[in-house]
Amino acid sequence: MTSAQDSAPPAIQITGLNKWYGLLQVLHDVNLTVTQGERLVICGPSGSGKSTLIRTVNALEGFQSGEIKVAGLRLTREPAVVEEIRRRVGMVFQQFNLFPHLTVLENCALPLRLVRGLSAAEARDRTMHYLSKVRIPEQAAKYPAQLSGGQQQRVAIARAVAMQPEVMLFDEPTSALDPEMVKEVLDVMVALADEGMTMAVVTHEMGFARQVADRVIFMDAGRIVEQGPPTTFFTAPRSDRTKAFLRQVLH
Amino acid sequence: MWLPSYATPSERLSRILVVAFAVAVMLFLIAPLFIIVPLSFSKDPFFTLPVREYSLRWYEDLFGNPRWFEAMINSAVAAVLTTILATTLGTLAALGIARPDFPYRRAIMALLISPMIVPIVIVAVGSYLFFGEFGLTNTRAGLVLAHTALATPFVVITVTATLSTYDTNLTRAANSLGASGLSAFFRVTLPNILPGVISGAIFAFATSFDEVVVALFLTAAEQRTLPVQMFSGIRDQINPTIMAAATMLLILSILLFAALALLTRKKAR
Numbered sequence: 001m002t003s004a005q006d007s008a009p010p011a012i013q014i015t016g017l018n019k020w021y022g023l024l025q026v027l028h029d030v031n032l033t034v035t036q037g038e039r040l041v042i043c044g045p046s047g048s049g050k051s052t053l054i055r056t057v058n059a060l061e062g063f064q065s066g067e068i069k070v071a072g073l074r075l076t077r078e079p080a081v082v083e084e085i086r087r088r089v090g091m092v093f094q095q096f097n098l099f100p101h102l103t104v105l106e107n108c109a110l111p112l113r114l115v116r117g118l119s120a121a122e123a124r125d126r127t128m129h130y131l132s133k134v135r136i137p138e139q140a141a142k143y144p145a146q147l148s149g150g151q152q153q154r155v156a157i158a159r160a161v162a163m164q165p166e167v168m169l170f171d172e173p174t175s176a177l178d179p180e181m182v183k184e185v186l187d188v189m190v191a192l193a194d195e196g197m198t199m200a201v202v203t204h205e206m207g208f209a210r211q212v213a214d215r216v217i218f219m220d221a222g223r224i225v226e227q228g229p230p231t232t233f234f235t236a237p238r239s240d241r242t243k244a245f246l247r248q249v250l251h
Numbered sequence: 252m253w254l255p256s257y258a259t260p261s262e263r264l265s266r267i268l269v270v271a272f273a274v275a276v277m278l279f280l281i282a283p284l285f286i287i288v289p290l291s292f293s294k295d296p297f298f299t300l301p302v303r304e305y306s307l308r309w310y311e312d313l314f315g316n317p318r319w320f321e322a323m324i325n326s327a328v329a330a331v332l333t334t335i336l337a338t339t340l341g342t343l344a345a346l347g348i349a350r351p352d353f354p355y356r357r358a359i360m361a362l363l364i365s366p367m368i369v370p371i372v373i374v375a376v377g378s379y380l381f382f383g384e385f386g387l388t389n390t391r392a393g394l395v396l397a398h399t400a401l402a403t404p405f406v407v408i409t410v411t412a413t414l415s416t417y418d419t420n421l422t423r424a425a426n427s428l429g430a431s432g433l434s435a436f437f438r439v440t441l442p443n444i445l446p447g448v449i450s451g452a453i454f455a456f457a458t459s460f461d462e463v464v465v466a467l468f469l470t471a472a473e474q475r476t477l478p479v480q481m482f483s484g485i486r487d488q489i490n491p492t493i494m495a496a497a498t499m500l501l502i503l504s505i506l507l508f509a510a511l512a513l514l515t516r517k518k519a520r
Contacts (some may be wrong), residue, residue, distance in 0.1 A: 058427055060423050086426065086427060093424060095418075097418070097420045097424035098424075099424070099443075100421075100423075101442040111429060111430065115428060116429075131262055134409075156424075163428060
């Protein structure tokens, strides 16, 4: 897939992406390139297609036309390609989606064993390493239902990052959390960003965007309306829709 | 059950009547069972109450007489095979029907449930004539297939009910972590819907094990199941071994019911 001369293809390259739900077009000709190591924040009103967009990247949602490449590999409907793309892309969901029948440790270790082929001991060691990174190793033996929302989301981040993906997608990771738990999750994400992880984050946390993002994208009605580095995006937005949105989220 | 201290006399009276009525209904439902069990331990070769002398001779007959013993084995084999088939097919059907993009859901659900609604005699006559064309009458395979058709609706219903509480985002999460469709099903979906699958399997087992009408039509002497043997036992000669067999069936039902209760309690926890 990757020839020798372009040794570092973009982490994500989306070209001319269109998607419909029936007659409703939810993505309009989206073009987006995320370079290796870039931290991208995607914001926009609900229904703007931002979650749908990142879900097309790891094929949780299909699309009708356009092209998506992850680290040079073009996404097709081939099961083998889809699985390879998903190995390269980690994802954190709004609703945590920890497996309720497994402990925290098993939640993280099971995919390591099944997908990465690690032995039980290796999977356990790697899990504990990443659980320490999200500062929750002491909860390894508990079940998700015994943890707070913030703790569950940190486990979900550890579970995805332990797979050592090339890109991490975050789909509104703090929207389902009680306000007092937002910070502990954002702190973990900031730490992850500081380590150089390529990240695409759908969020309304504008403080996080200012602190971490290399680039902020504003989407509305299935289109990328505006993008830029956080300094110019927040201080000098060009489009009226961006201004209206920023007024609402920044109060 | 108990009323607060400020209840009026008429409230007290109506509560007493309700409780009395409930007890009467329960007695009505289980009284026949209380008659069967002591009769199965009677020494007399005819049904008489109260029991004059106790013995285990009918249980000896049940387990010692090859006709009865083979009937029990036949029933058990048919029930186990039916359970495996019905549970697999019913779970697959429920999974398909639960998909949001499944076409004609109501019609297909109605079709799958229909064996529960169609009078059993019609199912029996129908399968007798239809299976005859394929040489499946008087075979164990024919009996198992017909029982599977009767038992599958229970699995479809219980699994569909469990699936309505299953969050399909968990499957998405498994996929996002690189799980193939199969491994996402076996490692994530199945463990979470297992209570429904097992309840369905228990119902399927009980359906096949108790079933007499279809079995009467589709079995010859070699495949004769326990209910068929009991039925012919009543018709030909009054044989108290029936009571022993009925007691064994009763114990089996209680065990299955207890398993189901344990299961739902675990689910609620």
